[in-house]
Amino acid sequence: MAEEEGPKVDGPSLAFVLLLSVLVVATCGLIYELLAGTLASYLLGDSVTQFSTVIGAYLFAMGIGSWLSRYVHGDELGIFLRVELMIALLGGWSAAALFLLFPVVGDFRFALYTLVLAIGTLVGLEIPLLIRILKNRFAFRELVSNVLTFDYVGALLASVLFPLVLVPQLGMIRTGFVFGIANVAVALALIWVLRRSRRVGWDLAAALLVLATLVGGLANAEQLQRWSEVAFYDEPVVYARSTRFQRIVLTRRGDDLRLYLNGNLQFSSRDEYRYHEALVWPALGRVADPANVLILGGGDGLAAREVLRDPKVRAVTLVDLDPEMTRLFRDSRTLAALNRGSLASPRLRVENADAFGWIRRARGSYDVIIVDFPDPTEFALGKLYTESFYREVARILKPDGVMTVQSTSPLIAPRSYWTVASTLEAAGLTARGYHAYVPSFGEWGFTMAGHGALPATPRLPAGLRFLTAESEPLMYDFPPDMARRPTPVNRLDNQALVRSFAEEWGHYEG
Known part of the structure; x- marks a missing residue:
C-alpha cells in the first residue's frame, strides 16, 4: 500500500x-x-x-x-x-x-x-x-x-x-x-x-x-x-566571561579573590604569594645577571610581579594565549593592584600567542624562563609539557640560564609530577624538583632545570613573605610519599602526562 x-x-x-x-x-x-x-x-x-x-x-x-x-x-x-x-x-x-x-x-x-x-x-x-x-x-x-x-x-x-x-x-x-x-x-x-x-x-x-x-x-x-556558577563555586561571582579560549571566572568572599579558568582554581589572593615566590625566585635568584626573562603563561601578571622586583631585570617577555586575560589583569584596578601593575610596566612586553607555536619561532636567548601553564588537564595543555616543547625552550635558554616549571602536586599526583622531571631530562636538561605548601592547593610542586649543574643557593630580595634563605633549601627534600619514582617521558605521540594526571587527580577527587 x-x-x-x-x-x-x-x-x-x-x-x-x-x-x-x-x-x-x-x-x-x-x-x-x-x-x-x-x-x-x-x-x-x-x-x-x-x-x-x-x-x-x-x-x-x-x-x-x-x-x-x-x-x-x-x-x-x-x-x-x-x-x-x-x-x-x-x-x-x-x-x-x-x-x-x-x-x-x-x-x-x-x-x-x-x-x-x-x-x-x-x-x-x-x-x-x-x-x-x-x-x-x-x-x-x-x-x-x-x-x-x-x-x-x-x-x-x-x-x-x-x-x-x-x-x-x-x-x-x-x-x-x-x-x-x-x-x-x-x-x-x-x-x-x-x-x-x-x-x-x-x-x-x-x-x-x-x-x-x-x-x-x-x-x-x-x-x-551566574546561578550555575554560584552553585558550582559556592562563592560570590564578581566577574565571568567566556573567551575564544576559556571561561574566566573571578569570585570574592571577604578579602579572598579567586581566579578560575574553565572551573579550575588558578590562585587565591590570600596565599598566591607563596606559589609565585616559590615559582620565580629559586630560578631567578640563581642567575647572577638576569637581564632578559621569558614568562610562558602567567597571564594574571603575578609571576611578572615577582620578576620585576629584581632591578637587574631589564626586559621581560610574557607569552599568554588569551588577550582577554592579560587585558583584564592590566586594566582592572583591583587586579592591577594585586600584580602591582606588572602588565603595564615599560620593562614588560606581552605576546598573545600559542606558546607552542611562539617558542618554535622564537629567536634570541633568555637568562631565566618561567613556565607557568595551567595543569595538563587536556591534550591541548599537555603538549606544553612534552619533550618537543622543552627542547625548544632549552634552545633559547642561555648556557648558564635557569628555567622553572609549575608541575602539579607531588603528593596527590606523584607520577605526574615526576614525569615533568623525566621529560625535561629527556630534552637534554638537568632537572631538580622542589615543593612548597600553598593552602589553597595543598602541597605543590615545581621543577627547576638548566643546561648544567644548578647553582646551590639563590639570592633572595628583602620583603618576600614566604621564602627565606633558611626555608628555601628545605623545599628540595621529598619524603617517601612524594619521592621520585620511575616515570615515562611525555611526548606528543603518547601524552602520558595527561593520562596519569587524569587518573591520579580523578582518584583523589573521586
Missing part, C-alpha cells in the same frame, strides 16, 4: 522552505553537538575524551533516529514540524540545563549523555523525513544532491561560527538559545506554508510556547550562568 502523502500545498514554496530547513537543521544539530562536547571539556576536563565520546554518542543516536524514521507512516510534514519543536526545546536549553545540573547532580555524565542521545535521536529523524517529504518534488539524483549539499554547508557554517564568533561573543548558554530559536523559525515557516492546507492551530500554539521559553531563557542567560 502506498504511503499517505498528506494534503497538497504549493510545491515550489514548500520545497524552498524545506531545503532551507536542511541548512538550518544541519547547522543547529552540529552546534548542539559542539556545545555538549565543549561544555563536557570545560566541566570534566580531557577534551579529547569528552569530544570523542560526545560525538560518538551523538552520531550513534542519529543512527537510531534514522532507523526509527521507518516507523513513521503518513503526515511526515506534521511529524517533522513537531520534531523541530522538540529539538528546539531540548537543544536550545541544553547548555543552560547542563551548567545548572553540574553542581547539583551526583552523576553528571548520565545527564550529559541522556541529553546528547535525546537530541541526536531527534536530529537523526530530520533528514530521512525531509527526503521522504521532498521525494515527489525532485528527481532522486537531484534530491540527494540538494539535501546533502545543504547539510554539509550547514555543518561548515556551524564549525566555523562556533569557535570564532559564537562562544567568544555569545557564550555557550546564549548560543544554545539562539539556535533553538532558529529551529523554531523553521517550524514557524512550515506552519505559514501549510496554513491553507491543514489545521495548524495546535502546532502554532506549541511553536509559540517553545519560542517564548527560549526567548525568556535568552533574555536571562547571564542570570542563568
Whole structure:
C-alpha cells in the first residue's frame, strides 16, 4: 500500500522552505553537538575524551533516529514540524540545563549523555523525513544532491561560527538559545506554508510556547550562568566571561579573590604569594645577571610581579594565549593592584600567542624562563609539557640560564609530577624538583632545570613573605610519599602526562 502523502500545498514554496530547513537543521544539530562536547571539556576536563565520546554518542543516536524514521507512516510534514519543536526545546536549553545540573547532580555524565542521545535521536529523524517529504518534488539524483549539499554547508557554517564568533561573543548558554530559536523559525515557516492546507492551530500554539521559553531563557542567560556558577563555586561571582579560549571566572568572599579558568582554581589572593615566590625566585635568584626573562603563561601578571622586583631585570617577555586575560589583569584596578601593575610596566612586553607555536619561532636567548601553564588537564595543555616543547625552550635558554616549571602536586599526583622531571631530562636538561605548601592547593610542586649543574643557593630580595634563605633549601627534600619514582617521558605521540594526571587527580577527587 502506498504511503499517505498528506494534503497538497504549493510545491515550489514548500520545497524552498524545506531545503532551507536542511541548512538550518544541519547547522543547529552540529552546534548542539559542539556545545555538549565543549561544555563536557570545560566541566570534566580531557577534551579529547569528552569530544570523542560526545560525538560518538551523538552520531550513534542519529543512527537510531534514522532507523526509527521507518516507523513513521503518513503526515511526515506534521511529524517533522513537531520534531523541530522538540529539538528546539531540548537543544536550545541544553547548555543552560547542563551548567545548572553540574553542581547539583551526583552523576553528571548520565545527564550529559541522556541529553546528547535525546537530541541526536531527534536530529537523526530530520533528514530521512525531509527526503521522504521532498521525494515527489525532485528527481532522486537531484534530491540527494540538494539535501546533502545543504547539510554539509550547514555543518561548515556551524564549525566555523562556533569557535570564532559564537562562544567568544555569545557564550555557550546564549548560543544554545539562539539556535533553538532558529529551529523554531523553521517550524514557524512550515506552519505559514501549510496554513491553507491543514489545521495548524495546535502546532502554532506549541511553536509559540517553545519560542517564548527560549526567548525568556535568552533574555536571562547571564542570570542563568551566574546561578550555575554560584552553585558550582559556592562563592560570590564578581566577574565571568567566556573567551575564544576559556571561561574566566573571578569570585570574592571577604578579602579572598579567586581566579578560575574553565572551573579550575588558578590562585587565591590570600596565599598566591607563596606559589609565585616559590615559582620565580629559586630560578631567578640563581642567575647572577638576569637581564632578559621569558614568562610562558602567567597571564594574571603575578609571576611578572615577582620578576620585576629584581632591578637587574631589564626586559621581560610574557607569552599568554588569551588577550582577554592579560587585558583584564592590566586594566582592572583591583587586579592591577594585586600584580602591582606588572602588565603595564615599560620593562614588560606581552605576546598573545600559542606558546607552542611562539617558542618554535622564537629567536634570541633568555637568562631565566618561567613556565607557568595551567595543569595538563587536556591534550591541548599537555603538549606544553612534552619533550618537543622543552627542547625548544632549552634552545633559547642561555648556557648558564635557569628555567622553572609549575608541575602539579607531588603528593596527590606523584607520577605526574615526576614525569615533568623525566621529560625535561629527556630534552637534554638537568632537572631538580622542589615543593612548597600553598593552602589553597595543598602541597605543590615545581621543577627547576638548566643546561648544567644548578647553582646551590639563590639570592633572595628583602620583603618576600614566604621564602627565606633558611626555608628555601628545605623545599628540595621529598619524603617517601612524594619521592621520585620511575616515570615515562611525555611526548606528543603518547601524552602520558595527561593520562596519569587524569587518573591520579580523578582518584583523589573521586
